Amino acid sequence: MKSFSFKVATxxxxxxxxxxxxxxxxxxxxxxMAAFLAMEPAVATAAAAGPAIPVxxxxxxxxxxNTIDLSGQVIITPRIVTDMVFSKKTVLELTIDFKGVxxxxxxxxxxxxxxxxxxxxxxxxxxxxxxxxxxxYYITGNFSSARPATATFAVVYDATSGIRITxxxxxxxxx
Amino acid sequence: xxxxxxxxxxQIREAERARRNRQxxxxxxxxxxxxxxxxxxxxxxxxxxxLAAKHGLNPFIGSAHAAIPxxxxxxxxxxxxxxxxxxPRCDLMERKALSALSINPQKSANTAPTKVAGxxxxxxxxxxxxxxxxxxxxxxGWDLFPPRVAVEVWQKGAEVCDDYKPGVSSYINCGxxxxxxxxPCFHTKMAEQSQQSLWTFxxxxxxxxxxxxxxxxxxxxxxxxxxAKVTANNGFGRNTITTHExxxxxxxxxDGFTGAFFFPGQYYDYHWPIVHAGFRTINTAASDPxxxxxxxAGGITKLPGDWHETMSTHWFHDHMFSFxxxxxxKGIAAMFNLYSSLDRGNESINDGVNLRLPSxxxxxxxxxxxxxxxxxxxxxxxxxxxxxxxxxxxDGFLGDLMMVNLTxxxxxxxxxxxxxxxxxxxxxxxxxKLALSNSAPILQIGNDGNLLPRAVQLTELDEIGIxxxxxxxxxxxxxxxxxxxxxxxLAEHQDGRLVAKxxxxxxxxxxxxxxxxxxxxxxFRVRGDKPAPDPSRDFTISANxxxxxxxxxxxxxxxxxxxxxxxxxxSQTTKDPISSALGPWGVKTDGGAMLAADFGRRSAxxxxxxxxxxxxxxxxxxxxxPIHIHFEEGQVLxxxxxxxxxxxxxxxxxxxxxLRPGGSITLTMQFRDWGGMFMEHCHNTVHEDNAMLLRWDxxxxxxxxxxxxxxxxxxxxGVTFVNPTAxxxxxx
Numbered sequence: 001m002k003s004f005s006f007k008v009a010t011x012x013x014x015x016x017x018x019x020x021x022x023x024x025x026x027x028x029x030x031x032x033m034a035a036f037l038a039m040e041p042a043v044a045t046a047a048a049a050g051p052a053i054p055v056x057x058x059x060x061x062x063x064x065x066n067t068i069d070l071s072g073q074v075i076i077t078p079r080i081v082t083d084m085v086f087s088k089k090t091v092l093e094l095t096i097d098f099k100g101v102x103x104x105x106x107x108x109x110x111x112x113x114x115x116x117x118x119x120x121x122x123x124x125x126x127x128x129x130x131x132x133x134x135x136x137y138y139i140t141g142n143f144s145s146a147r148p149a150t151a152t153f154a155v156v157y158d159a160t161s162g163i164r165i166t167x168x169x170x171x172x173x174x175x
Numbered sequence: 176x177x178x179x180x181x182x183x184x185x186q187i188r189e190a191e192r193a194r195r196n197r198q199x200x201x202x203x204x205x206x207x208x209x210x211x212x213x214x215x216x217x218x219x220x221x222x223x224x225x226l227a228a229k230h231g232l233n234p235f236i237g238s239a240h241a242a243i244p245x246x247x248x249x250x251x252x253x254x255x256x257x258x259x260x261x262x263p264r265c266d267l268m269e270r271k272a273l274s275a276l277s278i279n280p281q282k283s284a285n286t287a288p289t290k291v292a293g294x295x296x297x298x299x300x301x302x303x304x305x306x307x308x309x310x311x312x313x314x315x316g317w318d319l320f321p322p323r324v325a326v327e328v329w330q331k332g333a334e335v336c337d338d339y340k341p342g343v344s345s346y347i348n349c350g351x352x353x354x355x356x357x358x359p360c361f362h363t364k365m366a367e368q369s370q371q372s373l374w375t376f377x378x379x380x381x382x383x384x385x386x387x388x389x390x391x392x393x394x395x396x397x398x399x400x401x402x403a404k405v406t407a408n409n410g411f412g413r414n415t416i417t418t419h420e421x422x423x424x425x426x427x428x429x430d431g432f433t434g435a436f437f438f439p440g441q442y443y444d445y446h447w448p449i450v451h452a453g454f455r456t457i458n459t460a461a462s463d464p465x466x467x468x469x470x471x472a473g474g475i476t477k478l479p480g481d482w483h484e485t486m487s488t489h490w491f492h493d494h495m496f497s498f499x500x501x502x503x504x505k506g507i508a509a510m511f512n513l514y515s516s517l518d519r520g521n522e523s524i525n526d527g528v529n530l531r532l533p534s535x536x537x538x539x540x541x542x543x544x545x546x547x548x549x550x551x552x553x554x555x556x557x558x559x560x561x562x563x564x565x566x567x568x569x570d571g572f573l574g575d576l577m578m579v580n581l582t583x584x585x586x587x588x589x590x591x592x593x594x595x596x597x598x599x600x601x602x603x604x605x606x607x608k609l610a611l612s613n614s615a616p617i618l619q620i621g622n623d624g625n626l627l628p629r630a631v632q633l634t635e636l637d638e639i640g641i642x643x644x645x646x647x648x649x650x651x652x653x654x655x656x657x658x659x660x661x662x663x664x665l666a667e668h669q670d671g672r673l674v675a676k677x678x679x680x681x682x683x684x685x686x687x688x689x690x691x692x693x694x695x696x697x698x699f700r701v702r703g704d705k706p707a708p709d710p711s712r713d714f715t716i717s718a719n720x721x722x723x724x725x726x727x728x729x730x731x732x733x734x735x736x737x738x739x740x741x742x743x744x745x746s747q748t749t750k751d752p753i754s755s756a757l758g759p760w761g762v763k764t765d766g767g768a769m770l771a772a773d774f775g776r777r778s779a780x781x782x783x784x785x786x787x788x789x790x791x792x793x794x795x796x797x798x799x800x801p802i803h804i805h806f807e808e809g810q811v812l813x814x815x816x817x818x819x820x821x822x823x824x825x826x827x828x829x830x831x832x833x834l835r836p837g838g839s840i841t842l843t844m845q846f847r848d849w850g851g852m853f854m855e856h857c858h859n860t861v862h863e864d865n866a867m868l869l870r871w872d873x874x875x876x877x878x879x880x881x882x883x884x885x886x887x888x889x890x891x892x893g894v895t896f897v898n899p900t901a902x903x904x905x906x907x
Contacts, residue, residue, distance in 0.1 A: 047796055047837030049815060077820075081837035083797030085743060091673075091796065091836045095820070118822050119635050121677045122836070132679035134634040136616035143714035144650060146616035148634045150679075 050078040050163060057101060059169035061149055065107045070137065070169060072101040074151065078163050080125055090125040092155070092163075098135045113137045113145075129155045176234055176669060177575045177691050178246040189231070190248040191558065194565060196232050198557075201566050202410035205501060211757045211865065220569070235670075247565065249691065250556040250576050255362040255583055258698040261349030262585035263357070264341035265384030265510055265548045268376070273325045273394060278303070280322065280394050280444045283313040286893070292414070292439035293891040296404035300892065304444060305399070305437020306428065307887040307894040312435075315426030315849050320448035322394035326385060328377055330416055330507065331400040332370025333359035336379035342386075342543040349588050357381070361576065362583040366560025371409035373562055374401060375506035380581045382550050383509035386541045387449055389468035389485070389516075390478045395420070395429075395445040403439045411564035412505040413498035414439050415889070420491045420511065421642060422624055422830035424452050424484075424807055427851020433496040433868065434754055434774040438891045449513065451480025452807055453726075455848055458482070464528050467516035469540035473524055475516040483726040484808065484828070485515045486624040488597045488644045490550075496774060497756050500572065500603045500860035501564055506581070508601045510548045514540045517723060518626060522711035530722060532620065533595040533648060533711040545594050545711070547587070551639075552578045552601045553692050569759055569865040570798070571604030571671015575691040577664065586698040592709035593650045595620070600639045604671035604859045605692065606799065610635040610680050611649070612661035612695060618714060619824050621646025625808060626722040627827040630714065637824060638666055638674060640801030640833040642858040645824075652709065654701040661695035668692070671861060672798035673836055725810055725827060728843060734785035737905070738765055739778075741802065741834065741857060741867060742794025745771040749900040753888050756866035760857065763794065764869065765905040772856075772866035775886040775900035779855075779871035780907055781846040788812065790841045793834035800862060802840075803831045805853040806873075809844035816841070831858055846873050852884050871906075 058071045079093040096119050103113035117135040131153045138146035149169055156164045178190055200219060203209040214220050219227055226233045234247045278285065284306035291301030306312055336357040341348045359368040359380050376383040378400075387393055401414040408414065415438055419431030428435075429445040437443045451458075451466050458466050459479050466482035467475040493499060493507035514520050516528045522545070523536035535542025553574030557563040565572055579585055600607055611617065611634075619631045623644050630648075639645050654660070665683045667690045669675040675690075683694050712719055745761020746768060754775035761769040764778045781787050789809070791802050808828035814820035815838055832840045856868035872884055885896035 047815075079815075079837070081796040083795065083836075085795055086672075086797045088797050089675075093835065093838075095822075115632075116823065117633055119633070120637055120822065120835075122638075122674050123676050132681065134610065134614040134680065136632045136634050138616070138632060140717060142717070143616070143618050143630070143632060143648075143720075144652075145715070146632055148614040148616060150614070 047079055047081045050080070052077045053163065053165050055153070055165050055167045057151070057167050057169050061103070061169070067106040068103040068113060069106060070101060070103040070113070070149065074098055074167060075100060076153070076165055092123050092125040092157070094121045094123075094131065096121065096133060101137065103137050111139060114140050125157060127157055131155055176247055176573065177249050177689070179689065180249070182246070186246065187248050190234065190246045193231050193234060194247060197226070197566050198410050198563065201564055205408055205411050205413055205498070206406045215757070225569070226566070251558060251560055253364045253366065253560060255364040257584040257695065258586045260362055260582060260585050261351055262579050262582055262587040262697065263351055263381040264343055264348050264543065265550070265580060266336065266379065266381045267340040267342045268326050268328060268383050268385045268509070270324045270326055270386070273322060276325050276327060276396060280396070282317040283310065284308045290440055291891040292403035296402070298403070298440065301438070301441065302893050303441065305441040305889065305894070306443050307435055307889075307896070311884065312428045312887070314428060314446040316448050317446060320392040320450065322392045322446060324387070324391055325394045325396065327396040327398070328383070329398040329400040330374060330376060331378040332402065333368040333373035333375065334370065334378040335359065339381070347544050349586070361554070361578060361581060365583065366556070368562055369409060371402065371407050373506045374412060374502070376509050382581055384548050385509065385511045386514065387447070387511065388514040388540060389449050389451060390476050391468065392449055393447040395447055396442055397445065398442045399437055399439045401439050409561060411501045413495055413502060415495055416502065416507065417494050418443070418445060418491055419494040419805070420445065420447055421489060421803070422805065422808065423447055423489065424450065424848065426849040427853055430805055430851070430853060431491070431494045432774070432852055433494050433499070433854060434889070435887050436495050436889050438889070450848070451478060451482065452484035452845070452848060454478070454480035464516055467528070469514055469516065469519040469521070471539050473539055475526065475528060481726055482517065483724055485517050485626070485723055486513050486808070487518045487621055487626055488599075488646055489513055489624050490599050490601070490644070492601070497864045500864050503601065503860060504554070504564055504572070504603050505562065508550070510550060510597070510599060512541070512548070512597070513624070520546055530626070531710070531712040533593045536710065545592065547594060547596050548580070549596050549598045549697070550580050550601050551598060551607055551696070552581070553605045554578050569861060571859055571861045573605055573668055573671055573692070577692045577696040579697050584696055586700050588700050588702055589651050590707040591652045591654060591701060591703040591705065592707040593648055593652070593711050596647050596649065598639065598645045598647065600641050600643055602641050604641065604861055605668060606638045606640055606666050606674045607664050608636060608638045608666040608674070608677055610663050610665055612663050612680065612684055614680055615649070615660070618648040619645060620648055620722060622824050622827050623829045623831055625828040627824065628722060628724045630720045630722060631823045635665065637822065638677070638833065640799070640831055640858065641860065642801060642803055643831045643833070648714070651699065651701050652706040656702055656704055658701040660699045660701070662697040662699070663695050664693055666693070671859065674799065723827070728786055728810070728845070731786045731845070733788050733843070734782060735787045736790070737779055737787060738790045738792060739763070739855065739869070740769070740792040740794045741800045742769055745769045745866065747771040747773070749773045749776060751775055751897070751900050754886055754900060756864070758866050760862045760865050760867035762867060762869045764903050767903060767905065769794070770869075772868035773900055774868070774870050775897065776870060777872050777899050777902045777906050778869040779903070781871070781873055783850060783873050784847055786843060786845045788841060788843045790839055791832055791834055792839040793837055796837040799836055800834045800857040800859060800867070801831050802834060802855065803858045804844065804855045807844050807846065809842040811840060811842050813841040815839055850874060
């Protein structure tokens with residue numbers, strides 16, 4: 001005969017007996033199976049995709065002969081996803097596309113750095129959040145020339161005006 | 176969820192009691208003493224499928240003395256620190272001649288009698304092979320692709336490894352002496368795992384790696400040498416198994432169908448023909464060297480099929496119905512590298528076909544010096560240091576120990592050059608999001624089993640879902656000797672449903688996260704006074720970023736479109752005690768009811784030789800699902816209805832499709848070459864086991880009329896067949 005003797009914090013014992021034993025009393029209330037089957041809605045999604053938000057950036061990275069002027073637009077597509085079953089925190093999904101960003105090496109002038117990096121971020125939706133992501137930029141197609149940069153996005157949300165985003169780009173110090 | 180390092184003794188005591196209570200439940204399920212249905216009736220699980228909200232049981236409920244959640248006690252470390260031990264390379268499985276097998280393999284199952292573990296471990300007379308008998312389960316393509324290599328492995332409890340074959344020198348393998356015995360433990364200071372705690376291929380660690388090549392069919396003989404008694408499992412895991420070669424393009428009899436499990440005392444012969452998809456209709460004259468395999472002497476053996484379907488990084492794992500999570504977690508998982516003329520594991524052969532990805536040059540194919548398999552997983556141990564499975568609810572299991580190749584936070588020496596890493600997420604429910612600690616660029620070259628059409632430069636990889644594989648290249652040439660760089664996990668979990676928060680690199684390595692598996696997990700130690708020779712592919716040339724373009728399906732008509740919604744609140748319409756399971760998870764097919772798994776129910780039946788479009792929908796915003804479709808690679812057409820939403824790294828072929836919270840994904844795939852019954856399921860294996868799985872069939876003869884494939888019902892005395900319990904009205 002199978003039973004569970006659960007020790008709890010007060011050292012009291014809650015015993016749940018195997019249902020093969022008829023007429024035994026469980027200290028936990030029994031829930032009918034039908035309730036389990038009917039309890040949750042079949043569809044429990046509320047995902048709202050907002051319009052893409054262009055975020056202008058302009059920054060100088062590196063120093064001396066390695067100075068690069070980075071500019072352009074980061075395109076951010078937000079989605080707000082509500083958990084209608086567990087009522088947990090609303091999820092903010094940001095798809096961040098850096099391909100509108102270009103860099104020019106200041107000393108050479110012609111050497112153009114590009115990126116086609118994308119990143120997808122999931123965070124709890126807050127009224128204010130600072131989201132830091134990194135991305136690589138490189139001479140067209142040249143993996144070995146790639147350098148990382150950090151983009152910090154200030155995300156402000158309210159239900160009336162939606163999402164506003166500004167960004168700051170800075171170098172990543174690599175060892 | 177896991178208690179902080181500063182938790183009080185009382186908190187730890189309460190959490191430990193609660194964990195023991197939960198483990199009693201897990202043990203009862205694994206021993207077959209109680210079913211999930213009975214647990215629901217006993218209200219140990221709530222109507223919503225969660226663990227009863229009782230302190231002393233549920234880790235998310237406040238303790239008797241405080242409002243904070245009871246939590247889960249952290250695993251003991253026994254003084255182990257991060258990055259103290261080397262990361263072992265995977266242990267190569269032996270490839271041998273078919274003549275070395277003591278019993279000849281055969282097309283249909285070998286039903287000769289032997290002793291098989293029956294109920295309570297008592298031996299009964301049963302068939303030697305656990306494969307369902309008869310023509311329906313005989314090997315497809317047996318005569319066309321007779322096996323040329325045999326791999327024979329015994330599934331068993333932990334034991335010392337005394338024949339470790341890393342495939343590389345000790346120098347390359349961080350100084351590990353492969354001649355020395357290796358104890359089954361996660362760290363030299365941690366407890367040795369018992370035979371009942373850890374079940375791996377061969378019973379040993381490091382995890383196994385199989386090397387195979389196209390055109391060389393494999394006979395994979397899997398012996399079940401697990402304990403005869405179902406109770407001899409240290410409280411979790413089921414001793415019946417079925418092995419899925421993820422994502423092999425094989426006949427269903429060799430796919431590791433969830434209902435084709437076998438018992439201790441039996442073996443199962445899987446026939447993996449290792450063919451390029453489309454071999455029956457494309458390049459049938461085998462004239463294209465891009466559709467080929469290394470011939471062993473620097474040349475190419477040309478093969479039929481579509482070279483665009485070439486695959487590279489696979490793995491294989493247990494798929495036991497309702498127990499996949501426990502069995503895979505317990506160690507029944509291994510990696511499988513597939514080699515081809517395009518991806519031959521030799522970086523020096525420059526024949527205009529070979530992509531020369533970082534690997535090595537000493538052997539014609541399959542060099543591993545600079546081609547490293549990384550199996551990431553999270554584990555947890557009980558107070559004695561033995562591997563422990565927990566059940567917080569039906570939503571997922573999270574461990575607190577980060578393992579790389581079943582080693583706790585190891586280090587890896589690397590030379591100053593490019594390396595390829597084949598990263599597998601072999602966790603139960605945990606997603607990872609990986610970056611380097613210095614945010615250095617990473618080149619992603621593969622997604623799941625497949626090289627991408629074009630390599631993608633990133634500094635942060637996307638979340639890698641359970642069972643997904645990301646092949647990446649890291650260039651260490653610019654670092655100086657002694658530099659240390661870390662692989663960092665940025666994905667913070669609070670439960671097993673989804674990633675709670677993606678952190679920045681600086682946040683992740685700050686040590687502030689409450690999730691013990693966030694942060695550094697693997698330390699790369701760069702060595703060498705100067706850059707090492709590196710004849711591998713030159714990625715400074717833009718054209719070299721092109722790898723394997725997708726198959727062009729535009730001329731193939733779309734025969735059907737189907738929609739599968741993955742959600743909660745599933746009902747069960749069938750009652751077969753072996754083939755049906757209970758939710759709360761389920762799948763709604765083509766707008767029908769949300770149904771819990773029954774491997775006797777046919778939810779879809781694509782016609783052989785056709786192409787279809789499938790849309791997978793996440794029916795909730797509070798969870799994510801990595802959905803795996805067996806059999807053939809798909810191409811992602813859209814996310815949330817738009818092609819432009821498909822990120823660069825998902826524009827190749829895939830076999831696991833992360834839905835994302837509240838998201839949907841539309842893909843197309845073909846159904847060709849082989850037939851039988853296959854599966855589609857969530858690879859958060861706790862979801863899969865409870866009961867987010869469905870069966871779909873391909874008719875072998877390709878006719879419009881669906882021939883009902885009888886469902887196998889394995890028993891120790893032999894497999895019987897029953898008619899399908901149901902066929903959904905939209906299956907055809």
